[in-house]
Amino acid sequence: MLSLEQALAQMLEAIPSPTLDNVELCSLAQAANRICAEDVISPINVPSFDNSAMDGYAVRLADLAKSPTLTVAGKAFAGNPFKQEWPALSVVRIMTGAMLPEGADAVVMQEETILNEDGTVTFIADHIKLGQNIRKIGEDVKQNEIILAKGALLNATSLPLLASLGISQVKTFPRLKVAILSTGDELVPVGQPLTEGQIYDTNRFAIKLMLEKLNCDVVDFGILPDNEQEFEQAFINAQQQADLVITSGGVSVGEADFTKTVLEKVGQINFWKIAMKPGKPFAFGKLENAWFCGLPGNPVSALVTFYQLVQPVIAKLSGYSAWQPTQRFTAVATAKIKKIPGRLDFQRGFYHVNDKGEIEVEPVGFQGSHLFSSFVKSNCFIVLERERGNIEVNETVTIEPFNHLIK
Numbered sequence: 001m002l003s004l005e006q007a008l009a010q011m012l013e014a015i016p017s018p019t020l021d022n023v024e025l026c027s028l029a030q031a032a033n034r035i036c037a038e039d040v041i042s043p044i045n046v047p048s049f050d051n052s053a054m055d056g057y058a059v060r061l062a063d064l065a066k067s068p069t070l071t072v073a074g075k076a077f078a079g080n081p082f083k084q085e086w087p088a089l090s091v092v093r094i095m096t097g098a099m100l101p102e103g104a105d106a107v108v109m110q111e112e113t114i115l116n117e118d119g120t121v122t123f124i125a126d127h128i129k130l131g132q133n134i135r136k137i138g139e140d141v142k143q144n145e146i147i148l149a150k151g152a153l154l155n156a157t158s159l160p161l162l163a164s165l166g167i168s169q170v171k172t173f174p175r176l177k178v179a180i181l182s183t184g185d186e187l188v189p190v191g192q193p194l195t196e197g198q199i200y201d202t203n204r205f206a207i208k209l210m211l212e213k214l215n216c217d218v219v220d221f222g223i224l225p226d227n228e229q230e231f232e233q234a235f236i237n238a239q240q241q242a243d244l245v246i247t248s249g250g251v252s253v254g255e256a257d258f259t260k261t262v263l264e265k266v267g268q269i270n271f272w273k274i275a276m277k278p279g280k281p282f283a284f285g286k287l288e289n290a291w292f293c294g295l296p297g298n299p300v301s302a303l304v305t306f307y308q309l310v311q312p313v314i315a316k317l318s319g320y321s322a323w324q325p326t327q328r329f330t331a332v333a334t335a336k337i338k339k340i341p342g343r344l345d346f347q348r349g350f351y352h353v354n355d356k357g358e359i360e361v362e363p364v365g366f367q368g369s370h371l372f373s374s375f376v377k378s379n380c381f382i383v384l385e386r387e388r389g390n391i392e393v394n395e396t397v398t399i400e401p402f403n404h405l406i407k
């Protein structure tokens with residue numbers, strides 16, 4: 001059996017990063033949730049001029065050395081600079097964000113001054129430092145600096161950053177086209193009545209929703225009956241219309257042979273046994289025009305393998321090189337956890353921080369790979385190492401909080 005790490009490494013090695021041949025120039029609004037296809041260079045400094053961090057007075061230290069009480073030469077507002085002559089022994093009233101008048105050494109906040117009845121200002125601060133309360137030009141972003149690297153996600157922080165630099169368009173990788181199909185004679189789409197032995201198709205719906213979270217363009221090929229000819233035709237169609245084809249079901253022993261013969265006609269697919277639970281059978285490879293991931297049929301297995309294996313594959317295919325798996329933590333188990341050594345186990349759990357500030361986790365109900373309801377009550381995977389056995393109360397375990405895909 002392949003370890004999860006080996007399977008992942010093999011897939012990521014096989015898949016090349018997207019070329020720059022099809023990059024699309026998008027407005028910032030169109031670019032939302034896409035992946036940046038260029039190193040974005042700042043055309044300006046931010047701030048683009050020295051300005052005040054406080055409401056107060058712009059001062060020259062030489063004037064203050066001569067007298068603690070000075071006259072007010074004028075005012076500087078944000079968007080409305082002080083442009084007059086600045087006579088000796090005077091200060092400039094200044095507001096937050098206003099451009100610093102030329103020659104100013106510092107800004108003194110108004111709370112450290114007294115405004116006298118004759119309009120002069122007395123400075124009562126103990127020590128006024130050169131440069132205090134001044135936001136310097138380029139302090140945030142420097143002109144010509146790479147502000148966003150190729151492979152970054154264009155989201156609610158990176159896009160406003162581009163906007164703050166006056167950048168209105170950005171090159172993005174094209175959205176990934178993903179064809180999905182469920183396999184199985186027993187499957188019925190939601191909304192139709194079930195007859196004996198039939199079940200509702202859960203996987204296609206779950207996969208579609210997760211793909212949409214990943215900003216993929218989903219082409220839904222519906223349900224395939226376990227029939228060789230229909231399979232062949234559907235796979236040919238799917239791979240012509242997508243960059244990646246994702247199926248569920250039909251990859252376990254017994255069915256694999258049938259799927260295998262069909263898939264071998266349209267490409268090269270590996271049927272793997274991965275030492276993970278849930279999700280042992282998994283297929284990966286290349287069809288003539290698209291990549292292929294075959295998930296196991298059990299809904300929990302389909303979801304876990306999508307999350308742990310297909311998510312990084314999609315990141316690579318999309319050019320999302322900044323993608324990172326969710327950070328894992330150590331938590332204390334508050335209940336016994338059953339575990340058989342031999343496979344890396346992704347159990348569903350609920351974690352919280354107790355009053356002592358420690359992370360505690362409890363497994364959520366039954367953990368069978370056909371028991372999908374456990375997901376709804378959980379907020380993390382309890383990741384149990386391959387060779388580990390049963391977990392006792394108060395033992396530490398690794399948890400991986402769910403990310404936006406299934407939260």
Ligand code: AMP
Nearest residue numbers: 182201202203249250251252296297298
């Ligand atoms: P398979 O991998 O095709 O042998 O399927 C394994 C189990 O998952 C069987 O109990 C199937 O009925 C079930 N299954 C397969 N596909 C789906 C699906 N799309 N939705 C819900 N259950 C499924």
Ligand code: MG
Nearest residue numbers: 183184249250
């Ligand atoms: Mg099946």
